[in-house]
Amino acid sequence: MSSPTVTNPGQRYDLGYVEGEYYGVWDRTSSDIVERFPLSDEGWTAAWRRWQSMGQGASAAATSEFGGVPETGTGLSAPSASAPMWRDAESGPVTRPGGVTAAAVILIILGALACIFGLIAIIGAFAVQGLFEDFALGGIERGTVTGVLVVVAILLLGYGVTTLISGIKTLGLNNAWRVTGIVMASIGAAFWLLGFVGSFSSADEIDFETSTFTSGGPNYGSMALSLAMLALNVVVIVLLAKNGRVFTRR
Structure with a gap:
């Protein structure tokens, strides 16, 4: 099983992805997957909201100013040209300037x-x-x-x-x-x-x-x-x- 890459760490739960497979939320103490989401912009938004609902947003802002989807070419589905290309830990998806x-x-x-x-x-x-x-x-x-x-x-x-x-x-x-x-x-x-x-x-x-x-x-x-x-x-x-x-x- 591939190891997850954490994009936004929290006090109890981490938000991240498994390359080429899915976005997910993990329990920091046991490293167990809590919930999986598809590798898409909709999946990222759902994962982000789930992670935020678990009270993890404030700690992430303190430990990781920016998080986001990995670059195109890492084996993941590439976002569309109009899709969010980088993400702010406080406000969620942010569009390309x-x-x-x-x-x-x-x-x-x-x-x-x-x-x-x-x-x-x-x-x-x-x-x-x-x-x-x-x-x-x-x-x-x-x-x-x-x-x-x-x-x-x-x-x-x-x-x-x-x-x-x-x-x-x-x-x-x-x-x-x-x-x-x-x-x-x-x-x-x-x-x-x-x-x-x-x-x-x-x-x-x-x-x-x-x-x-x-x-x-x-x-x-x-x-x-x-x-x-x-x-x-x-x-x-x-x-x-x-x-x-x-x-x-x-």
């Missing part, structure tokens, strides 16, 4: 966009290599342009996939991926800050008829895009840093 959800959604969007642009870069590389035999850009030969596009595509896809996974895992309150999300957002913020600063200088535009670059002056569209993307990445950094307590005290 809105700031965490917002940051995760932004990460998912940014990651998806990076993946899309990475795929576009790959398509562009194949197009340059296969369709335009005499293609040259500003004196740069076709093979060099293709190589640059492939490198850009790999970087974008790597960044995009990592950012996308960070957003998804952040929804599950995975602290390691929260930190990864902050790192990805920091990289994105640095990139778009450089883009914003570069937009103030004379922008080079491609003349496709002559395959050369021409000076086009400040690019206001690029300024607006860079500023918006910079703001989104900064928002992610702030929200994930601000809500770190939720991840470390699950």
Whole structure:
């Protein structure tokens, strides 16, 4: 028989779970199971109320500020996206903070966009290599342009996939991926800050008829895009840093 994992100790009774099997209430003195509940959000709520009805809530608040369901991946059924992801010993189930959800959604969007642009870069590389035999850009030969596009595509896809996974895992309150999300957002913020600063200088535009670059002056569209993307990445950094307590005290 598997040993129980206690999430909320009490004076006489403990609240916890047996991995992959059930939530339960145990007698501290004899270690006997008092009552079992299914591994679900409803089961957790029922177990919590039963434990509270036995007069155990006050002692748990003194000994364990936070308790909760184990992380997804331990063999237990994963809570749904809208289900309580961490639990307060005084008030029972507490929903995931809105700031965490917002940051995760932004990460998912940014990651998806990076993946899309990475795929576009790959398509562009194949197009340059296969369709335009005499293609040259500003004196740069076709093979060099293709190589640059492939490198850009790999970087974008790597960044995009990592950012996308960070957003998804952040929804599950995975602290390691929260930190990864902050790192990805920091990289994105640095990139778009450089883009914003570069937009103030004379922008080079491609003349496709002559395959050369021409000076086009400040690019206001690029300024607006860079500023918006910079703001989104900064928002992610702030929200994930601000809500770190939720991840470390699950």
